[in-house]
Amino acid sequence: MRLTKFGHSCVRLDTGQGLIVIDPGVYSDPAALDGADAVFITHEHPDHCDEARLLDFHAKRPDVPIYGPELLAEAPSGLAYTCVSAGDVIPVAGTEVKVFGERHAVIHPDLPLVANVCYLVDGVYHPGDSLTVPDMPVRTLLAPVAAPWLKIAEAIDFARAVDAEAVHPIHDAILSDIGMGLPDRLFPQLVGDSYRRIPNGQTATV
Structure with missing residues (x-):
């Protein structure tokens, strides 16, 4: 699988039998949706779910299912989601997408928690904005x-707990090039040589 x-938390998985897109948000390249056979949203925040773009996509490709947590179906846009939990x-796309998780990580105690689901696709695990460790092996x-909800120590401990063969950083659009150097230094040191950053627009075999 490729x-x-x-950009940010948006990835596209090419299974060889179809294209799966996860979290096309406002910080990601609109080209992610080109040719998509299924779209999966982890939660409602716009950096993971660009509803205006998804409405346009759905108008052009109404045959493509868009999956997400139940609360997304209550969004004012009225976009048709298939709810998952x-x-x-x-x-989908010649494989299976397994769903984990329930809630977004805490940003601040005074802010409500939103629903957040996580997706495991052929061993590739996307946690959205959570630190949910799945109860099955993860390859990538x-x-x-x-x-805003994350400390680098928590990110490192999460990667250690998941214990995947490969670790690729996401949720990084808020970092400058200099800032990206911090996880690029600390993850190899504290998690191991499984860590490798995939630059935006580039592809890795997983």
Whole structure:
């Protein structure tokens, strides 16, 4: 399977039988949706779910399912989502997408928690904005490395807990090039040589 990063937390997975897009948000390249056979959203925040872009995409490709947590279906846009929750298994693009998780990580105690689901696709794990460790093996972890809800120590401990063969950073659009150097230094030191950054627009085999 081939994984292409389209900025921030958006990735596209080419299974050889179809294209799966996860979290096309406002910080990601619109080209991520080109040719998509299924779209998966982890949660409602716009850096993961660009509803205006998805409405346009749905108008052009109404046959393509868009999956997300139940609360997305209540969004004012009225975009048609197929609701998923932890334990679901969705057959798509010649493979299966397994669903984990329930809630976004805490940003601040005074802010409400939103629903957040995580996706495991042929061993590739996208946690959205959570530190949910799945109860099954992960080959490739897409690890959030910078967020208002996240400390670098938590990101490193999360990667250690998941214990994947490969770790690729996501959720990094808020970092400058200089800032990206911090996880690029600390992850190899504290997690190991499994860590490798995929530059935006580039593809890795996973």
